[in-house]
Amino acid sequence: MNGAIPAMLRGLIDDAALFPPGNAPLEAAVPAHRGYRQSWYEPLVGPLLVPQSRLGDLEPGRGELRIGVVVDGDLDALPAAVAALGPQVTVTHYESRHALDRLTEHLAGKAVFAEIPFGDAALDAVRPTGFTPKFRTGGLAAEFFPAPETLAAAIHGCRRRGMRFKLTAGLHRAVRRTDPATGFTHHGFLNVLLAADEAQNGAGVDEIAATLASTDTEGLAARTAKLLGRPRALWTGFGSCSIDEPLTDLTDLGLLTRGDRA
Numbered sequence: 001m002n003g004a005i006p007a008m009l010r011g012l013i014d015d016a017a018l019f020p021p022g023n024a025p026l027e028a029a030v031p032a033h034r035g036y037r038q039s040w041y042e043p044l045v046g047p048l049l050v051p052q053s054r055l056g057d058l059e060p061g062r063g064e065l066r067i068g069v070v071v072d073g074d075l076d077a078l079p080a081a082v083a084a085l086g087p088q089v090t091v092t093h094y095e096s097r098h099a100l101d102r103l104t105e106h107l108a109g110k111a112v113f114a115e116i117p118f119g120d121a122a123l124d125a126v127r128p129t130g131f132t133p134k135f136r137t138g139g140l141a142a143e144f145f146p147a148p149e150t151l152a153a154a155i156h157g158c159r160r161r162g163m164r165f166k167l168t169a170g171l172h173r174a175v176r177r178t179d180p181a182t183g184f185t186h187h188g189f190l191n192v193l194l195a196a197d198e199a200q201n202g203a204g205v206d207e208i209a210a211t212l213a214s215t216d217t218e219g220l221a222a223r224t225a226k227l228l229g230r231p232r233a234l235w236t237g238f239g240s241c242s243i244d245e246p247l248t249d250l251t252d253l254g255l256l257t258r259g260d261r262a
Contacts, residue, residue: 004040004041004043004256004258005041005042005043005044005256006228006229006255006256007228007229007230007231007232008193008224008227008228008229008230008231008232009043009044009228009250009255009256010043010044011043011044011045011046011236011237012044012046012189012232012237012238012246013044013045013046013237013238013239013240013243013246014045014046014047014048014049014068014237014238014239014240015029015033015036015045015046015047015048015049015239015240015243016049016168016239016240016241017029017032017033017048017241017242017243018048018049018050018051018054018241019049019051019070019239019241020140020241021140021241022241022242023241024241026054026057026058026059027059029048030048030058030059030060030061030065031061033045033048033065034061034063034065036243040258041247041256041258044243044247044250044256045243046068046092046237047066047067047068047092047093048065048066048067048068049067049068049069049070049095049239050067050068050069050070051069051070051072052069052070052071052072052073052077052078052081053072053073055069055081055082055084055085056081056084058085058089060085060086060088060089061088062088063088064088064089064090065088065089065090066090066092067089067090067091067092068091068092068093068094068095069082069091069093069094069095070094070095070096071094071095071096071097071098075096075098075102075103075105075106075107076106078094078106079106092111093110093111093112093113094107094110094111094112094113095112095113095115095134095166095168096112096113096114096115097114097115098114100114100116100125100126100129100131103129103131104129107131108129108130109130111132112129112131112132113131113132113133113134113166113236114126114129114131114132114133114134115133115134115135115136115168116133116134116135118135118146118150118151118153118154120157123154123157123158123161123163124161126163127161127163132163132164132165132166132236133154133158133163133165133166134165134166134167134168135151135154135165135166135167135168136167136168136169137151137167137168137169137170137171137186137187137238138168138169138170138171138184138186138187139169139170142183142184144169144170145170145184145185145186145187146187148187148209148210148212148213149205149209151187151192151195151209151212152195152205152206152208152209152212153205155192155195155196155199155208155234155235156199156203156204156205156208158199158234159199159200159234164234164235164236165234165235165236166235166236166237166238166239167187167192167235167237167238168238168239169239170184170186170187171186171187171188171189171192171238171240171246172186172240172241172242172245172246173186173188173189173245173246173249174188174189174190174217174220174221174246174249174250174253175188175190175191175214175215175216175217175220175249176188176191176212176213176214176215177215187212188220189238189246190220190221190224190253191211191212191213191214191220192212192235192238193224193227193232193235194211194220194223194224194227195208195211195212196232196233196234196235197227197230197232197233198211199233199234200233200234201233217253221253221254221255224255225254225255228255
């Protein structure tokens with residue numbers, strides 16, 4: 001089972017079922033996540049993302065449950081909330097929008113994705129902390145969807161500083177598209193995979209932006225197929241409230257086939 005997912009796709013998608021627009025109930029999200037852990041595509045899926053404010057309601061069930069804690073409350077209360085988790089719960093990392101000085105005070109030495117605004121100043125500020133920058137690529141309004149040039153500059157900036165990055169929101173589908181219901185243009189996760197690989201290999205911002213802006217589904221899939229055996233460059237992955245949508249796109253495009261070996 002664990003050999004069915006190529007290196008570039010392993011751990012690509014953190015399970016953000018509890019977050020908008022999915023907003024799954026906790027009592028449904030945990031067993032669904034455990035189902036992913038028993039599936040043929042298990043290596044594709046990262047930990048279940050759980051808000052700090054809901055840790056007290058978490059009923060993990062039997063066996064290990066790996067979670068990422070999204071800090072949405074008082075950092076002073078975080079250690080007690082984590083300590084109260086059952087022994088079968090493993091916290092893999094933390095994600096937060098808190099100011100960097102507060103994160104450093106409470107979470108220094110831990111795996112942290114610090115959500116920061118786009119721009120060189122924010123990247124320069126996060127670099128000394130040892131945290132991984134996290135950028136928002138979607139949301140409930142058009143302004144939360146960065147232009148290809150903006151995201152390209154962030155990816156290029158991470159490469160120049162020797163940092164990896166994480167993305168969140170708006171990346172359910174493989175290829176850049178406009179949602180007919182909202183009119184919002186979403187980035188595609190294949191676009192980002194290729195853009196990050198280009199950046200790692202020395203591409204400039206314009207070239208990276210062109211890849212992010214592409215809607216050539218067949219071309220993007222063909223380019224990705226050639227890279228599947230490599231580990232991901234720069235990009236740690238993304239949180240998605242849907243596992244089924246990206247999985248369906250990957251299988252429809254022939255990039256994943258049940259039973260394939262890496």
